[in-house]
Amino acid sequence: MSSLSLHKFVSPPLYISRSSSANYSTHSRHNSIKIHCSSSPLNPKVVVTRERGKNVKLINALAKHGIQCLEFPLIEHxxxxxxxxxxxxxxxxxxxxxxxxxxxxxxxxxxxxxxxxxxxxxxxxxxxxxxxxxxxxxxxxxxxxxxxxxxxxxxxxxxxxxxxxxxxxxxxxxxxxxxxxxxxxxxxxxxxxxxxxxxxxxVGVRHVDPLILEQAVATPVLSVASPSAIRAWVEVIPSVEQWTNGVACIGETTGVAAKRLGLQNVYYPPNPGLEGWVSSILEALKVHDHLQKA
Incomplete structure:
Protein backbone atom coordinates (compact mmCIF):
# COMPACT_ATOMS: atom_id res chain seq x y z
CA MET A 1 0.00 0.00 0.00
CA SER A 2 2.98 2.35 0.30
CA SER A 3 2.80 3.25 -3.39
CA LEU A 4 -0.76 4.59 -3.15
CA SER A 5 -1.18 8.33 -3.35
CA LEU A 6 -3.73 10.56 -1.65
CA HIS A 7 -5.75 11.36 -4.77
CA LYS A 8 -6.73 7.70 -5.04
CA PHE A 9 -8.42 7.93 -1.65
CA VAL A 10 -10.04 11.36 -1.73
CA SER A 11 -12.47 11.97 -4.57
CA PRO A 12 -12.88 14.43 -6.16
CA PRO A 13 -9.34 15.93 -5.97
CA LEU A 14 -8.50 18.59 -3.39
CA TYR A 15 -10.06 22.02 -3.71
CA ILE A 16 -7.95 24.21 -1.43
CA SER A 17 -8.69 27.76 -0.35
CA ARG A 18 -5.91 29.31 1.70
CA SER A 19 -6.50 31.56 4.67
CA SER A 20 -4.38 33.32 7.26
CA SER A 21 -5.11 30.54 9.75
CA ALA A 22 -3.52 27.95 7.43
CA ASN A 23 -6.74 25.93 7.39
CA TYR A 24 -7.91 24.44 4.12
CA SER A 25 -11.08 22.74 2.92
CA THR A 26 -11.72 19.84 0.60
CA HIS A 27 -14.57 17.53 -0.38
CA SER A 28 -14.61 13.79 0.02
CA ARG A 29 -17.10 11.69 -1.89
CA HIS A 30 -19.62 11.99 0.96
CA ASN A 31 -19.16 15.24 2.83
CA SER A 32 -17.08 18.33 3.41
CA ILE A 33 -13.89 17.84 5.39
CA LYS A 34 -11.86 20.67 6.88
CA ILE A 35 -8.14 20.08 6.81
CA HIS A 36 -5.39 21.26 9.14
CA CYS A 37 -1.71 20.47 9.40
CA SER A 38 -0.11 18.26 12.06
CA SER A 39 2.98 16.15 12.54
CA SER A 40 3.30 12.36 12.39
CA PRO A 41 5.90 9.63 12.93
CA LEU A 42 8.08 8.74 9.94
CA ASN A 43 7.43 5.00 9.78
CA PRO A 44 4.25 4.04 11.66
CA LYS A 45 2.96 0.48 11.63
CA VAL A 46 -0.43 1.08 13.24
CA VAL A 47 -3.06 3.80 12.89
CA VAL A 48 -4.82 4.64 16.18
CA THR A 49 -8.23 6.19 15.65
CA ARG A 50 -9.88 7.18 18.91
CA GLU A 51 -10.37 10.85 19.78
CA ARG A 52 -7.09 12.70 20.24
CA GLY A 53 -5.82 12.16 23.77
CA LYS A 54 -7.68 8.85 24.20
CA ASN A 55 -5.14 6.69 22.37
CA VAL A 56 -2.42 6.82 25.03
CA LYS A 57 -2.96 3.38 26.54
CA LEU A 58 -2.86 1.64 23.17
CA ILE A 59 0.13 3.65 21.97
CA ASN A 60 2.05 2.80 25.15
CA ALA A 61 1.12 -0.88 24.94
CA LEU A 62 2.33 -1.10 21.34
CA ALA A 63 5.50 0.84 22.15
CA LYS A 64 6.51 -2.06 24.40
CA HIS A 65 6.63 -4.15 21.22
CA GLY A 66 8.67 -1.51 19.40
CA ILE A 67 5.69 -0.44 17.28
CA GLN A 68 5.24 3.19 16.21
CA CYS A 69 1.73 4.56 15.85
CA LEU A 70 0.10 7.23 13.73
CA GLU A 71 -2.68 9.10 15.55
CA PHE A 72 -5.57 9.68 13.16
CA PRO A 73 -8.84 10.34 15.03
CA LEU A 74 -11.86 9.15 13.07
CA ILE A 75 -14.69 10.11 15.42
CA GLU A 76 -15.58 12.72 17.97
CA HIS A 77 -18.30 12.79 20.59
CA VAL A 203 -19.88 11.73 14.58
CA GLY A 204 -17.20 11.36 11.96
CA VAL A 205 -14.32 13.73 12.54
CA ARG A 206 -14.41 16.73 10.22
CA HIS A 207 -10.79 17.88 10.49
CA VAL A 208 -8.37 15.75 8.48
CA ASP A 209 -4.80 16.53 7.47
CA PRO A 210 -4.31 15.34 3.85
CA LEU A 211 -0.70 14.33 4.48
CA ILE A 212 -1.72 12.31 7.54
CA LEU A 213 -4.55 10.75 5.55
CA GLU A 214 -2.11 9.66 2.86
CA GLN A 215 0.13 8.14 5.52
CA ALA A 216 -2.82 6.46 7.25
CA VAL A 217 -4.03 4.61 4.17
CA ALA A 218 -0.50 3.32 3.57
CA THR A 219 0.07 2.15 7.17
CA PRO A 220 -0.11 -1.67 7.54
CA VAL A 221 -2.78 -1.87 10.27
CA LEU A 222 -5.79 0.26 11.18
CA SER A 223 -6.92 -0.10 14.81
CA VAL A 224 -10.56 0.67 15.60
CA ALA A 225 -12.62 0.61 18.78
CA SER A 226 -16.20 1.08 17.56
CA PRO A 227 -18.50 0.55 14.58
CA SER A 228 -18.70 4.36 14.31
CA ALA A 229 -14.96 4.50 13.66
CA ILE A 230 -15.29 1.84 10.97
CA ARG A 231 -18.06 3.81 9.27
CA ALA A 232 -15.96 6.97 9.42
CA TRP A 233 -12.99 5.18 7.80
CA VAL A 234 -15.16 3.87 4.99
CA GLU A 235 -16.38 7.43 4.43
CA VAL A 236 -12.78 8.62 3.98
CA ILE A 237 -11.70 6.04 1.39
CA PRO A 238 -13.54 6.08 -1.95
CA SER A 239 -13.23 2.34 -2.58
CA VAL A 240 -13.24 -0.34 0.08
CA GLU A 241 -12.06 -2.84 -2.52
CA GLN A 242 -8.90 -0.81 -3.23
CA TRP A 243 -7.84 -0.73 0.42
CA THR A 244 -6.78 -4.14 1.74
CA ASN A 245 -4.59 -3.45 4.77
CA GLY A 246 -5.27 -5.06 8.14
CA VAL A 247 -8.09 -3.91 10.43
CA ALA A 248 -7.58 -4.75 14.12
CA CYS A 249 -10.76 -4.30 16.17
CA ILE A 250 -11.14 -4.05 19.93
CA GLY A 251 -13.83 -6.74 19.94
CA GLU A 252 -16.35 -8.81 18.04
CA THR A 253 -19.00 -6.10 17.65
CA THR A 254 -16.59 -3.80 15.85
CA GLY A 255 -15.11 -6.70 13.88
CA VAL A 256 -18.51 -7.79 12.59
CA ALA A 257 -19.29 -4.19 11.59
CA ALA A 258 -16.01 -4.00 9.66
CA LYS A 259 -16.81 -7.16 7.71
CA ARG A 260 -20.36 -6.00 6.96
CA LEU A 261 -18.95 -2.80 5.47
CA GLY A 262 -16.73 -4.80 3.14
CA LEU A 263 -13.34 -4.56 4.82
CA GLN A 264 -11.39 -7.70 4.06
CA ASN A 265 -8.55 -8.43 6.49
CA VAL A 266 -10.29 -8.06 9.84
CA TYR A 267 -8.90 -9.25 13.19
CA TYR A 268 -10.47 -9.15 16.65
CA PRO A 269 -10.01 -10.98 19.97
CA PRO A 270 -12.57 -13.38 21.49
CA ASN A 271 -12.77 -11.13 24.56
CA PRO A 272 -12.82 -7.34 24.10
CA GLY A 273 -10.16 -5.33 25.90
CA LEU A 274 -6.75 -3.75 25.54
CA GLU A 275 -4.72 -6.95 25.89
CA GLY A 276 -6.72 -8.81 23.25
CA TRP A 277 -6.73 -5.77 21.01
CA VAL A 278 -2.94 -5.60 21.10
CA SER A 279 -2.78 -9.32 20.27
CA SER A 280 -5.03 -8.78 17.25
CA ILE A 281 -2.84 -5.90 16.08
CA LEU A 282 0.28 -8.06 16.40
CA GLU A 283 -1.44 -10.83 14.45
CA ALA A 284 -2.42 -8.41 11.68
CA LEU A 285 1.15 -7.08 11.50
CA LYS A 286 2.54 -10.61 11.35
CA VAL A 287 0.31 -11.48 8.41
CA HIS A 288 1.21 -8.23 6.67
CA ASP A 289 4.93 -8.85 7.10
CA HIS A 290 4.55 -12.41 5.80
CA LEU A 291 2.75 -11.18 2.68
CA GLN A 292 5.42 -8.54 2.10
CA LYS A 293 8.12 -11.22 2.17
CA ALA A 294 6.22 -13.66 -0.04
Whole structure:
Protein backbone atom coordinates (compact mmCIF):
# COMPACT_ATOMS: atom_id res chain seq x y z
CA MET A 1 0.00 0.00 0.00
CA SER A 2 2.98 2.35 0.30
CA SER A 3 2.80 3.25 -3.39
CA LEU A 4 -0.76 4.59 -3.15
CA SER A 5 -1.18 8.33 -3.35
CA LEU A 6 -3.73 10.56 -1.65
CA HIS A 7 -5.75 11.36 -4.77
CA LYS A 8 -6.73 7.70 -5.04
CA PHE A 9 -8.42 7.93 -1.65
CA VAL A 10 -10.04 11.36 -1.73
CA SER A 11 -12.47 11.97 -4.57
CA PRO A 12 -12.88 14.43 -6.16
CA PRO A 13 -9.34 15.93 -5.97
CA LEU A 14 -8.50 18.59 -3.39
CA TYR A 15 -10.06 22.02 -3.71
CA ILE A 16 -7.95 24.21 -1.43
CA SER A 17 -8.69 27.76 -0.35
CA ARG A 18 -5.91 29.31 1.70
CA SER A 19 -6.50 31.56 4.67
CA SER A 20 -4.38 33.32 7.26
CA SER A 21 -5.11 30.54 9.75
CA ALA A 22 -3.52 27.95 7.43
CA ASN A 23 -6.74 25.93 7.39
CA TYR A 24 -7.91 24.44 4.12
CA SER A 25 -11.08 22.74 2.92
CA THR A 26 -11.72 19.84 0.60
CA HIS A 27 -14.57 17.53 -0.38
CA SER A 28 -14.61 13.79 0.02
CA ARG A 29 -17.10 11.69 -1.89
CA HIS A 30 -19.62 11.99 0.96
CA ASN A 31 -19.16 15.24 2.83
CA SER A 32 -17.08 18.33 3.41
CA ILE A 33 -13.89 17.84 5.39
CA LYS A 34 -11.86 20.67 6.88
CA ILE A 35 -8.14 20.08 6.81
CA HIS A 36 -5.39 21.26 9.14
CA CYS A 37 -1.71 20.47 9.40
CA SER A 38 -0.11 18.26 12.06
CA SER A 39 2.98 16.15 12.54
CA SER A 40 3.30 12.36 12.39
CA PRO A 41 5.90 9.63 12.93
CA LEU A 42 8.08 8.74 9.94
CA ASN A 43 7.43 5.00 9.78
CA PRO A 44 4.25 4.04 11.66
CA LYS A 45 2.96 0.48 11.63
CA VAL A 46 -0.43 1.08 13.24
CA VAL A 47 -3.06 3.80 12.89
CA VAL A 48 -4.82 4.64 16.18
CA THR A 49 -8.23 6.19 15.65
CA ARG A 50 -9.88 7.18 18.91
CA GLU A 51 -10.37 10.85 19.78
CA ARG A 52 -7.09 12.70 20.24
CA GLY A 53 -5.82 12.16 23.77
CA LYS A 54 -7.68 8.85 24.20
CA ASN A 55 -5.14 6.69 22.37
CA VAL A 56 -2.42 6.82 25.03
CA LYS A 57 -2.96 3.38 26.54
CA LEU A 58 -2.86 1.64 23.17
CA ILE A 59 0.13 3.65 21.97
CA ASN A 60 2.05 2.80 25.15
CA ALA A 61 1.12 -0.88 24.94
CA LEU A 62 2.33 -1.10 21.34
CA ALA A 63 5.50 0.84 22.15
CA LYS A 64 6.51 -2.06 24.40
CA HIS A 65 6.63 -4.15 21.22
CA GLY A 66 8.67 -1.51 19.40
CA ILE A 67 5.69 -0.44 17.28
CA GLN A 68 5.24 3.19 16.21
CA CYS A 69 1.73 4.56 15.85
CA LEU A 70 0.10 7.23 13.73
CA GLU A 71 -2.68 9.10 15.55
CA PHE A 72 -5.57 9.68 13.16
CA PRO A 73 -8.84 10.34 15.03
CA LEU A 74 -11.86 9.15 13.07
CA ILE A 75 -14.69 10.11 15.42
CA GLU A 76 -15.58 12.72 17.97
CA HIS A 77 -18.30 12.79 20.59
CA UNK A 78 -21.22 15.19 20.76
CA UNK A 79 -24.10 15.68 23.23
CA UNK A 80 -27.03 13.31 22.80
CA UNK A 81 -30.72 14.29 22.75
CA UNK A 82 -31.30 13.06 26.33
CA UNK A 83 -28.22 14.57 27.97
CA UNK A 84 -30.22 17.32 29.69
CA UNK A 85 -32.42 14.68 31.36
CA UNK A 86 -29.61 12.71 32.97
CA UNK A 87 -28.80 14.77 36.07
CA UNK A 88 -32.51 15.46 36.66
CA UNK A 89 -33.28 11.74 36.48
CA UNK A 90 -30.44 10.94 38.88
CA UNK A 91 -31.76 13.59 41.28
CA UNK A 92 -35.38 12.46 41.20
CA UNK A 93 -35.21 8.67 40.81
CA UNK A 94 -33.27 5.89 42.51
CA UNK A 95 -32.29 2.95 40.29
CA UNK A 96 -31.10 -0.47 41.38
CA UNK A 97 -28.47 -0.42 38.63
CA UNK A 98 -26.74 2.07 36.38
CA UNK A 99 -25.37 0.31 33.28
CA UNK A 100 -22.33 1.80 31.54
CA UNK A 101 -21.02 0.23 28.35
CA UNK A 102 -18.26 2.59 27.19
CA UNK A 103 -15.66 4.93 28.70
CA UNK A 104 -17.37 7.95 27.12
CA UNK A 105 -20.73 6.94 28.61
CA UNK A 106 -18.97 6.70 31.97
CA UNK A 107 -17.44 10.17 31.71
CA UNK A 108 -20.75 11.72 30.68
CA UNK A 109 -22.53 9.89 33.50
CA UNK A 110 -20.07 11.08 36.14
CA UNK A 111 -20.53 14.72 35.13
CA UNK A 112 -24.30 14.37 35.56
CA UNK A 113 -23.89 12.35 38.76
CA UNK A 114 -21.83 15.15 40.31
CA UNK A 115 -24.36 17.74 39.11
CA UNK A 116 -27.07 15.69 40.84
CA UNK A 117 -25.19 15.85 44.14
CA UNK A 118 -23.36 12.50 43.93
CA UNK A 119 -26.28 10.25 44.96
CA UNK A 120 -25.80 6.63 45.96
CA UNK A 121 -25.55 4.50 42.83
CA UNK A 122 -24.59 0.92 41.99
CA UNK A 123 -22.91 0.62 38.61
CA UNK A 124 -22.52 -2.30 36.24
CA UNK A 125 -19.86 -1.94 33.53
CA UNK A 126 -19.29 -3.93 30.36
CA UNK A 127 -15.57 -4.47 30.92
CA UNK A 128 -12.34 -3.41 32.61
CA UNK A 129 -11.70 -0.60 30.13
CA UNK A 130 -14.99 1.02 31.01
CA UNK A 131 -14.46 0.38 34.71
CA UNK A 132 -11.14 2.26 34.60
CA UNK A 133 -12.86 5.63 34.08
CA UNK A 134 -14.33 5.30 37.60
CA UNK A 135 -10.96 4.67 39.26
CA UNK A 136 -10.39 8.17 40.63
CA UNK A 137 -13.95 8.80 41.79
CA UNK A 138 -14.01 5.47 43.66
CA UNK A 139 -11.09 6.68 45.76
CA UNK A 140 -12.84 9.95 46.64
CA UNK A 141 -16.47 8.91 47.12
CA UNK A 142 -18.33 6.16 48.93
CA UNK A 143 -21.62 6.84 47.15
CA UNK A 144 -20.64 5.21 43.85
CA UNK A 145 -19.94 1.49 43.64
CA UNK A 146 -18.83 -0.47 40.58
CA UNK A 147 -20.53 -3.72 41.54
CA UNK A 148 -20.68 -5.83 38.39
CA UNK A 149 -18.60 -6.78 35.36
CA UNK A 150 -19.77 -9.64 33.10
CA UNK A 151 -17.69 -12.73 32.34
CA UNK A 152 -17.26 -11.47 28.76
CA UNK A 153 -17.16 -7.80 27.79
CA UNK A 154 -20.17 -7.71 25.47
CA UNK A 155 -23.62 -6.19 25.75
CA UNK A 156 -25.26 -9.58 25.24
CA UNK A 157 -23.40 -11.23 28.11
CA UNK A 158 -23.91 -8.24 30.41
CA UNK A 159 -27.66 -8.35 29.79
CA UNK A 160 -27.76 -12.09 30.50
CA UNK A 161 -25.65 -11.98 33.68
CA UNK A 162 -26.63 -8.77 35.51
CA UNK A 163 -27.79 -9.79 39.01
CA UNK A 164 -31.52 -9.43 39.69
CA UNK A 165 -32.25 -9.70 43.38
CA UNK A 166 -35.90 -8.64 43.38
CA UNK A 167 -38.93 -8.85 41.11
CA UNK A 168 -39.02 -5.19 40.06
CA UNK A 169 -35.37 -4.35 39.48
CA UNK A 170 -34.83 -0.94 37.85
CA UNK A 171 -32.01 0.00 35.48
CA UNK A 172 -30.83 3.33 34.09
CA UNK A 173 -28.90 2.91 30.85
CA UNK A 174 -27.12 6.11 29.71
CA UNK A 175 -25.92 5.24 26.21
CA UNK A 176 -24.71 6.43 22.86
CA UNK A 177 -27.53 7.32 20.52
CA UNK A 178 -25.92 4.91 18.06
CA UNK A 179 -25.71 1.96 20.45
CA UNK A 180 -27.85 -1.06 19.62
CA UNK A 181 -30.91 -2.08 21.65
CA UNK A 182 -29.24 -5.28 22.86
CA UNK A 183 -28.86 -4.13 26.47
CA UNK A 184 -32.42 -2.95 27.08
CA UNK A 185 -33.97 -5.79 25.11
CA UNK A 186 -31.91 -8.41 26.93
CA UNK A 187 -32.63 -6.94 30.36
CA UNK A 188 -36.32 -6.33 29.65
CA UNK A 189 -36.60 -9.95 28.55
CA UNK A 190 -35.39 -10.97 32.01
CA UNK A 191 -37.93 -8.74 33.76
CA UNK A 192 -35.82 -5.65 34.45
CA UNK A 193 -37.46 -2.23 34.16
CA UNK A 194 -35.09 -0.29 31.91
CA UNK A 195 -34.89 3.43 31.18
CA UNK A 196 -32.50 4.32 28.38
CA UNK A 197 -31.19 7.85 27.90
CA UNK A 198 -29.18 8.70 24.78
CA UNK A 199 -26.70 11.01 26.47
CA UNK A 200 -24.08 11.32 23.73
CA UNK A 201 -23.47 10.41 20.13
CA UNK A 202 -20.51 9.88 17.82
CA VAL A 203 -19.88 11.73 14.58
CA GLY A 204 -17.20 11.36 11.96
CA VAL A 205 -14.32 13.73 12.54
CA ARG A 206 -14.41 16.73 10.22
CA HIS A 207 -10.79 17.88 10.49
CA VAL A 208 -8.37 15.75 8.48
CA ASP A 209 -4.80 16.53 7.47
CA PRO A 210 -4.31 15.34 3.85
CA LEU A 211 -0.70 14.33 4.48
CA ILE A 212 -1.72 12.31 7.54
CA LEU A 213 -4.55 10.75 5.55
CA GLU A 214 -2.11 9.66 2.86
CA GLN A 215 0.13 8.14 5.52
CA ALA A 216 -2.82 6.46 7.25
CA VAL A 217 -4.03 4.61 4.17
CA ALA A 218 -0.50 3.32 3.57
CA THR A 219 0.07 2.15 7.17
CA PRO A 220 -0.11 -1.67 7.54
CA VAL A 221 -2.78 -1.87 10.27
CA LEU A 222 -5.79 0.26 11.18
CA SER A 223 -6.92 -0.10 14.81
CA VAL A 224 -10.56 0.67 15.60
CA ALA A 225 -12.62 0.61 18.78
CA SER A 226 -16.20 1.08 17.56
CA PRO A 227 -18.50 0.55 14.58
CA SER A 228 -18.70 4.36 14.31
CA ALA A 229 -14.96 4.50 13.66
CA ILE A 230 -15.29 1.84 10.97
CA ARG A 231 -18.06 3.81 9.27
CA ALA A 232 -15.96 6.97 9.42
CA TRP A 233 -12.99 5.18 7.80
CA VAL A 234 -15.16 3.87 4.99
CA GLU A 235 -16.38 7.43 4.43
CA VAL A 236 -12.78 8.62 3.98
CA ILE A 237 -11.70 6.04 1.39
CA PRO A 238 -13.54 6.08 -1.95
CA SER A 239 -13.23 2.34 -2.58
CA VAL A 240 -13.24 -0.34 0.08
CA GLU A 241 -12.06 -2.84 -2.52
CA GLN A 242 -8.90 -0.81 -3.23
CA TRP A 243 -7.84 -0.73 0.42
CA THR A 244 -6.78 -4.14 1.74
CA ASN A 245 -4.59 -3.45 4.77
CA GLY A 246 -5.27 -5.06 8.14
CA VAL A 247 -8.09 -3.91 10.43
CA ALA A 248 -7.58 -4.75 14.12
CA CYS A 249 -10.76 -4.30 16.17
CA ILE A 250 -11.14 -4.05 19.93
CA GLY A 251 -13.83 -6.74 19.94
CA GLU A 252 -16.35 -8.81 18.04
CA THR A 253 -19.00 -6.10 17.65
CA THR A 254 -16.59 -3.80 15.85
CA GLY A 255 -15.11 -6.70 13.88
CA VAL A 256 -18.51 -7.79 12.59
CA ALA A 257 -19.29 -4.19 11.59
CA ALA A 258 -16.01 -4.00 9.66
CA LYS A 259 -16.81 -7.16 7.71
CA ARG A 260 -20.36 -6.00 6.96
CA LEU A 261 -18.95 -2.80 5.47
CA GLY A 262 -16.73 -4.80 3.14
CA LEU A 263 -13.34 -4.56 4.82
CA GLN A 264 -11.39 -7.70 4.06
CA ASN A 265 -8.55 -8.43 6.49
CA VAL A 266 -10.29 -8.06 9.84
CA TYR A 267 -8.90 -9.25 13.19
CA TYR A 268 -10.47 -9.15 16.65
CA PRO A 269 -10.01 -10.98 19.97
CA PRO A 270 -12.57 -13.38 21.49
CA ASN A 271 -12.77 -11.13 24.56
CA PRO A 272 -12.82 -7.34 24.10
CA GLY A 273 -10.16 -5.33 25.90
CA LEU A 274 -6.75 -3.75 25.54
CA GLU A 275 -4.72 -6.95 25.89
CA GLY A 276 -6.72 -8.81 23.25
CA TRP A 277 -6.73 -5.77 21.01
CA VAL A 278 -2.94 -5.60 21.10
CA SER A 279 -2.78 -9.32 20.27
CA SER A 280 -5.03 -8.78 17.25
CA ILE A 281 -2.84 -5.90 16.08
CA LEU A 282 0.28 -8.06 16.40
CA GLU A 283 -1.44 -10.83 14.45
CA ALA A 284 -2.42 -8.41 11.68
CA LEU A 285 1.15 -7.08 11.50
CA LYS A 286 2.54 -10.61 11.35
CA VAL A 287 0.31 -11.48 8.41
CA HIS A 288 1.21 -8.23 6.67
CA ASP A 289 4.93 -8.85 7.10
CA HIS A 290 4.55 -12.41 5.80
CA LEU A 291 2.75 -11.18 2.68
CA GLN A 292 5.42 -8.54 2.10
CA LYS A 293 8.12 -11.22 2.17
CA ALA A 294 6.22 -13.66 -0.04
Missing amino acids: APGPDLHKLHVTLTDVHFDWIIITSPEAGLVFMDAWRAAGSPNVKVGVVGDGTASVFKDVLQLSNTLEVAFTPSKATAKVLASELPKDKEKCTVLYPASAKASCEIEEGLSGRGFIVERLNTYTT
